[in-house]
Amino acid sequence: MKTLPSTDVLIIGSGWTGLLMAKELSGRTPLSITILERGRPRMAEYIDGMDELEFFVRMHMMQDPSTDAISLRYSASDRARPVRQFGAFLPGTGVGGTGEHWGAVYPRLMPDCFEMYSKTVERYGKQKLPEDHSIQDWGITYDELEPYYARSEREVGISGKAGNLNGKKIEGGNVFEGPRSSEYPMGPTQVPYFPTLFGAAAKSMGYHPFVNATAIPSVEYTNPDGITRPPCAFCGFCERTPCMIGAKAQPTSVYLPVVRQRKSVSLRTGITVRRIVHEKGPNGGRARGVTYFDESGEEIFQPADLVILATYTLGNNHLLFLSGIGSPYDPSSGKGTLGKNLTHQLQFGVNVFMDKPLNRFMGAGGTGIRMADFDADVFDHSNVSFIRGGVIGATMTGTQPISAFGELPRSMKLPRWGSAWKKASMEWYDRVANIGFGGEHIPYVGNFFDLDTTYKNPAGDPLLRMTINWRENERKMVEFMNAKMVELGHAVGAKEVNPFPGYGNYDVTRYQSTHLQGGTIMAATPDRGVVNLHQQHWDISNLFVIGASTFPNSGAANPTPTILALTYRTADTIVDSYLKKPGMLA
Amino acid sequence: MRRRQFLVLSAASIGGVLVYSLDRRASRLFAQEKSTQTLKIPLRFFTEEEALIVAAAAARIFPNDDAGPGAKEAGVVIYIDRQLAGPYGRDRFRYTQGPFDENAPREFGYQGKATPGETYREGLKGLKGFDKLSPEEQDKKLQQIENTHFFATLRQNTIEGMFSDPVHGGNVDMLGWQLVGFPGPRMSNYDELTKHFGEAFRPKPISLEQAIGRKVRTTEDEGAGSTWSPPNTMDRKSS
Numbered sequence: 022m023k024t025l026p027s028t029d030v031l032i033i034g035s036g037w038t039g040l041l042m043a044k045e046l047s048g049r050t051p052l053s054i055t056i057l058e059r060g061r062p063r064m065a066e067y068i069d070g071m072d073e074l075e076f077f078v079r080m081h082m083m084q085d086p087s088t089d090a091i092s093l094r095y096s097a098s099d100r101a102r103p104v105r106q107f108g109a110f111l112p113g114t115g116v117g118g119t120g121e122h123w124g125a126v127y128p129r130l131m132p133d134c135f136e137m138y139s140k141t142v143e144r145y146g147k148q149k150l151p152e153d154h155s156i157q158d159w160g161i162t163y164d165e166l167e168p169y170y171a172r173s174e175r176e177v178g179i180s181g182k183a184g185n186l187n188g189k190k191i192e193g194g195n196v197f198e199g200p201r202s203s204e205y206p207m208g209p210t211q212v213p214y215f216p217t218l219f220g221a222a223a224k225s226m227g228y229h230p231f232v233n234a235t236a237i238p239s240v241e242y243t244n245p246d247g248i249t250r251p252p253c254a255f256c257g258f259c260e261r262t263p264c265m266i267g268a269k270a271q272p273t274s275v276y277l278p279v280v281r282q283r284k285s286v287s288l289r290t291g292i293t294v295r296r297i298v299h300e301k302g303p304n305g306g307r308a309r310g311v312t313y314f315d316e317s318g319e320e321i322f323q324p325a326d327l328v329i330l331a332t333y334t335l336g337n338n339h340l341l342f343l344s345g346i347g348s349p350y351d352p353s354s355g356k357g358t359l360g361k362n363l364t365h366q367l368q369f370g371v372n373v374f375m376d377k378p379l380n381r382f383m384g385a386g387g388t389g390i391r392m393a394d395f396d397a398d399v400f401d402h403s404n405v406s407f408i409r410g411g412v413i414g415a416t417m418t419g420t421q422p423i424s425a426f427g428e429l430p431r432s433m434k435l436p437r438w439g440s441a442w443k444k445a446s447m448e449w450y451d452r453v454a455n456i457g458f459g460g461e462h463i464p465y466v467g468n469f470f471d472l473d474t475t476y477k478n479p480a481g482d483p484l485l486r487m488t489i490n491w492r493e494n495e496r497k498m499v500e501f502m503n504a505k506m507v508e509l510g511h512a513v514g515a516k517e518v519n520p521f522p523g524y525g526n527y528d529v530t531r532y533q534s535t536h537l538q539g540g541t542i543m544a545a546t547p548d549r550g551v552v553n554l555h556q557q558h559w560d561i562s563n564l565f566v567i568g569a570s571t572f573p574n575s576g577a578a579n580p581t582p583t584i585l586a587l588t589y590r591t592a593d594t595i596v597d598s599y600l601k602k603p604g605m606l607a
Numbered sequence: 608m609r610r611r612q613f614l615v616l617s618a619a620s621i622g623g624v625l626v627y628s629l630d631r632r633a634s635r636l637f638a639q640e641k642s643t644q645t646l647k648i649p650l651r652f653f654t655e656e657e658a659l660i661v662a663a664a665a666a667r668i669f670p671n672d673d674a675g676p677g678a679k680e681a682g683v684v685i686y687i688d689r690q691l692a693g694p695y696g697r698d699r700f701r702y703t704q705g706p707f708d709e710n711a712p713r714e715f716g717y718q719g720k721a722t723p724g725e726t727y728r729e730g731l732k733g734l735k736g737f738d739k740l741s742p743e744e745q746d747k748k749l750q751q752i753e754n755t756h757f758f759a760t761l762r763q764n765t766i767e768g769m770f771s772d773p774v775h776g777g778n779v780d781m782l783g784w785q786l787v788g789f790p791g792p793r794m795s796n797y798d799e800l801t802k803h804f805g806e807a808f809r810p811k812p813i814s815l816e817q818a819i820g821r822k823v824r825t826t827e828d829e830g831a832g833s834t835w836s837p838p839n840t841m842d843r844k845s846s
Contacts, residue, residue, distance in 0.1 A: 068819055071792030074771035075825060079700060090702035093715070102715045105702040214804045254795035265794070378807040382789055383796035422770035422789045438668040438753070438762055439746065447674055450787040451807065476704060528714040 022312065024322045028055040031311060031325035033294050033340070036118025037581060038567045038588045039331035040276035044246075045592035047283040050600065054285055055323065057292040057313060059089075059332075060115030063263075064273055070262035073421035077261045082122040084112040084333075088293075091335055092473040093529060095490040097352060103476045103484065108530040110365070110537055111261070112333045116290060117272040119333055119535060120581070124260040124418065125236040125269050125386035127179045128578035129170050129586075131397035132163035132199040134461070137574055140398060141408055149408060151494045155362055155464045159573050160545035160554045163199045169586035171203050177270045177585065178242045178250060181205035181234030195231045197393040210239045210253065215379050215454040215513075216389035219415035222512035228392045233416065235387030236270035236581075246279045257419025259386040269386060291316035295480065297328060297344040299561055305605055306346075306561045314480065327595075327603075330566045337570040338470045338540040339485040347541075347551050347560055352466050352488075358551045358559075359541065360470035363489055364575035365527075366536035367411060367460035369499060372519040373510040374430045378451045381420040389416030395502060396577050397461065407497040411460025411577035413506055415513075428453045430517040456506045456513075459534065460498055462575040470540040491524045499524045536580050538572040555594045555606050556587060562605045567591055612650040614658040614684065648685060651692030652724065657731050658684055663738035665765040667745050675786045683768030686777030687727075690764065693827030696724040723760060730757030772815045774823050781812040792818040 029052035032039045043054050066081075075081045086106055094101035113119035133140040138156045141149060150156065183204045184194025209232035212220070223230040237253040253268040267274045280286050293314045299306050310324035330337050341347055341359055350361035391414035393399060402408055427446045429435060435442050473486040503521050510518035544550025547559035556571050558564040567588050569580045576583070598606055650658055665678035665687070678684075690696055703720070711718035721729065730752070737748060752758045768777030770784065772791070778784065784791055790810040799808060815823050 069815070069823055071818065072772050072774070072815055072823070072825075074767055074775055078767060078771075079695065079826065081826070085700065086702040087699065102708060102711055102718055103702045103704070104716070105718065106700065106716055108716060211801045213800050217801075217804070252797070254797045255800045256792070256794055256796060258792065377805040378788075380799075380803055380808045382793075383800050383808075388800075422784065422787055423767050426766055426770060426787065436753075438749070440670045440672045440674075443669055443672070443677070444674045447786055475706065476702075526712070526714050530714065530716045 022320055022322050024324065027310070027324040027326070028053050029325070030054045030327045030329065031323060032056045032329045032331055033311065034058065034118060034330070034332035034336065035116045035272070035288060035290075036113070036331065036333065037120040037272050037276075037585060039329070040117075040272045040280055041585060041588050042329055042331060042567065042592055043280045043283075043286050044276045045589070046595065047280065047286045049596050052285065054283075054287070055325070056286065056288045057294055057311070057323070058116055058288060058290045059293050061290050062116040064116070067263040068265050070265055071256065071258045073423050076122075076258070077421055078423055080107065080111065080261070082113050082115065082261065082263065083107055084114045088479055089114075090476070090478070091485045091487060092476050093487045093489065093527070095488070095526060096467060097488060101473055101475070101486050101488075104529050109528060109533045110535045111532070112335060112535060116277070116288070117263075120272040121263045122261050123271075123386065123535070123581065124579070126579045127174070127177070127181070127234045127236045127387070127582050128195075128391075128412075129198060130163070130576040130578045130583050131197070131393075131399075133397055134574070134576040134578075135159040135162050135166075137409070137463070144398065145402065145408070149402070151408065151463065151465075151492065153466045153492070155466050157362075157544065157549060157573055159543060161543075166583070166586050166590065167199070167202055169589040170582060171201065172589050173582060173585040175206050176244050176246065177236050177275055178207065178238055178244050179205050179234055179236055180207040180210050180239040182209050182232055184231060193231060195391070195393050196229050197396060197399045205234060207239045207242055209233075210235060210237060210385070210388055211255070212390060213255075213380075213384055213388060213417040215375070215381070215417060216415045218513050219456065219509070220390040222509055222514075223390070223392050226509070226512055228394045230390045230392045233387045233389055233391050233414065235385075237385050237387065238268055244275070248275060248278050250274060253385045255383050255385050255388065255419075257382045257384050257421075259384070260418050293480075294340060295320065295343070295482070297330070297340060297346060297564065298322065299344065299346060299564070305559075308561050308564045326563065328564045330564065331568060334537040334540060334568060334570040335485055337566055337568055341541060341551070341566070342470070342472050342485065343482055346558065346564070349471055350469050352469055355466065358544075358547075358549065362464035362539035362542050362573050363468045363470055363487060364462040364464050364538045364572070365489065366534045366538070366575045366577070366580070367462055367495060367499065368458065368534040369503075369521045369524075370455040370457040371503065371506045371510055371521055372428055373454045373456055373513060373515040374449060374517040374519075375452045375454060375514065376516055379417075379454055381417055381451060381454070384417030384419040386418050387416060388418065390414055395505065405497070405501060407494045407501065409461040409463060409494075410498065411458055411502065413456065413458050413502065413509065415454065415456050422450070425453070426450060431519045432517060456510055458499075458502045458506060459577050459579070460495075460502065461577045463494060464539060464574050465492060490527045496524045534579075536569065536575065538569040538575050538580060541566045541570040542573045543571045544573070553606065556591045557599070557606055563603065565591060565595070612653065612655045612658075614648045614650055614653075614655055614662075614688075615646070650688050652688050652696060653684075653691070657727070658688060659738040660731055660734050661687055661727070661761070663745060664734065664749060664761060665768070667742065667749055668762055668765045669769055676782050678765050678769060680779065681769050681777050681782045682779040683765050683777045686768035686771065686775055687764045689776045689827045690767075691724045691727060695827065696722060698722040717756060719756065721756075726757050726760050730755065730761070772823075774815055774825055775827065781814060784812045791815070794818060
C-alpha cells in the first residue's frame, strides 16, 4: 500500500464541522491540515439546482445508496433490510456535505435538553421515565455552551429575534428559550402569507409565536471573517438544493472561502476513507492515520498526528465500527458504548386546506413562525402519559409541483389517478399548507447502531445497521401534538384539516428529518460514552469525533447550531489545551 | 444492438415535443408548424408498441379533459422513455445488492430486485393491446393493476413528466406548470413574498434554460457526455 507524507491534522469530512475545524485550526496554528472528502466539489452545479426532478426527486445532493447504504431493523430479534433509497433522512455528499442542502433553521437547544435525566427526575420522579429509556445528562450545560452558540450565530449569520436576552423576556422572540448573551446579528426575515395567518391564530389562542431563527440573511451580511452574503431572494428552491445566489449559509459559502485562502490546508475529494489505523498504547491508544480509496480505487495510507472524524452521524459510527475502535454497545447487558443512544428527531405535519391561494412557490428554508409552548418541559407533563415535547410551526420553504400535486382533503375519498383526481388536485394545489411539528426523541436501550451481518458495500465491508423503532412516548406525544395542530389549523381558518395518521412503525419512506443523532455519544466517564466532554475519544487521545453523533439525546431543535457550538468549543480546547500538552484532556 | 424504434404521433395531438436526433441534439417541433405531419420520435428505451401503451396509460392517469391538457399533450411518454434509458432506469441511485425481499413491509420501501426499466418491461407485457381499448376499458384494466409496483412507478413517473422542467422531455411548453400556476425557476421573489396576501400571484413560467441562459444537461444524458464531471480534486499539493 502506498504511504503518503504525514500531515499534522487529518480531517475526515468537509461538511459544517470539518470545514469549521479546518478554519479554526489553520487560523490559529501553523499545522498542516488535510481534509478528505468522499464526494466532489460541486459548487459549479448549484445554478442548475432549480430543477425539482434532479434535486428533489433524484436527490442529486444526497449520499449515494448504491455505494453508501445502511440497513435497518426494528429490534435486535428482527432481520434487517437495506435502506435501498434514502427517504426518512437525507444525508448529503460532496464538499459542504449535508449543510449544502439543509433547511437552514437555526434554533438553540432548550437548556434542560442537556440535563434531560436529572430535570425529569427532579420534577416528576423516576417513575415518570419511560420503560427501557437510556436517557443520561450530557455532562455539559447550556450555560457552558452559550458563548459558542453566540459565536456560531455571528459567523454563520443568523436572522431572528431574541426572546430572552440575559434573562430578560422579550415579546416577539421565543420567550421560552435559554438566556442569550446577545441579539441575533440580523433582524428576522419577512413572513409569508400562511405563516402570518398561523402566527395570528396561535396568538389568539394564548400561545407565544415568534419568527423562526434561520441561517438565511434578511439583509446583506458580512461576518467576522469578512465573508459577505446577499439577502435571500425567496426563490423557493432551498431545502434539498444548494443556494443559487450564495445567500443561505452553507459550509461552502461561510467557511470554505476562508479555508481556501489558507496555504496550510489541502482538501482532497473523491476519497473514501476505509479505516482509521490505530495502535494500543500505555496511556490509551494512538491513531496513526487512515487508509482510503482514491478515485481510481487504489488503497492508500495517509499518516497523521491528529485525526478528526467529522462526517455525518452515519459515517462517524460506521468508521469507528469498521476500524475496531471502542467497545460496541450490547443492549442486553448495557455494556459497551459505541452505537448507543441512536435518536431521530421527530417530525410530522398536518395538511391545512384553505379557501384562498397561498402562492406557496415562494419561500426559503425556515421562513415562518414557530411556537415553543409545548417544547421540552415548558408545560406540565403531570397529567399526560409522555415526557418532553417539541415545537409547532408553519413555514413556507417553497413548494414544487411533482412533490406537492395531489394533496387532497381526506373527506374527498377520490382514486389517486384519473380526471376527478386531476381536477381536485389542481383546485387545491395552491391552497394546501402545512403545520409542522419537530419533537424531541428520547434514547432507548433498544435503539442503537452496529454492523450488518448480511449486507455489504462495494468494498466488501459490512453496512452500518440501525436498530430503531417508535415507542409509546413518541406515539403519545405525536397524538397530543396532532390534536393541538388540528385545533390550530381550524383557528387559522381551514376548510378542512388532514390530521397526521400517527406513528406506527418507523417508516423508511416518509421524510422525517435529516437529524439522526448519537452512537458516539459524549459522557463524563468512559463507561457511559464514546467521547469525553471535549469530543475526544476516550480510548484514543489523538482522535476527536465531532457532529451530532455525540449528542446523548435529540432535542426538538434542529441540531446544526448545537453541532457548530460544540465544534467551536472543541476547536478552542484543541488549540488552548491539547496542542500544548497532547494526551487525554482532563 | 436493437433496431432503432420510433414513436409516430400525429403532430396535431401534442403541444410540441423535444425531438432528439441521433447525435442527441434537441430540437423542438411545434404542433402548429407541423400540424399536417406526423412526428417520428426516436425512442431510447421503449419499442414503439410499448411507447404507445405507456402514452395511453399515462393519458388515463393524467387525462386531457375540460380542466386542461394531460399527459399526452405534455409529452410524458418521451420523458419516461428518456428516464428509463438513463441512470434512473438502470437503478443507478438504489442499493441493489441481495438478498431481496418482495414481501417486505411497506415501511421499508421497494425491496425487490427489478430496476425501473425491468419493471416497465415486465409490467407492459400485461397491457398488450391497451392502446387499442376504449377509455372505459382502459380504466378498468388500470384498476386491476393499481396496487402493483409497476402502476405506482408509472403513476409517479407520469406526475414527474407533467411537472418536471421541460429539459427532461416532458411538461412540453410548460403545460403542467400552467395547470397549477407554478412559475418554474424564478430567481427572486424578494419583492413579492409579503404582497398578494390572499390572492393568486401567477408570474409567467420560465424554464431552467430560459432562467440561466444556457443549455442544461441532465443526468439522463449520462453516457452522452456527463454533466457532472467537474475536476475531481481541489488539492493544491497534488497539482
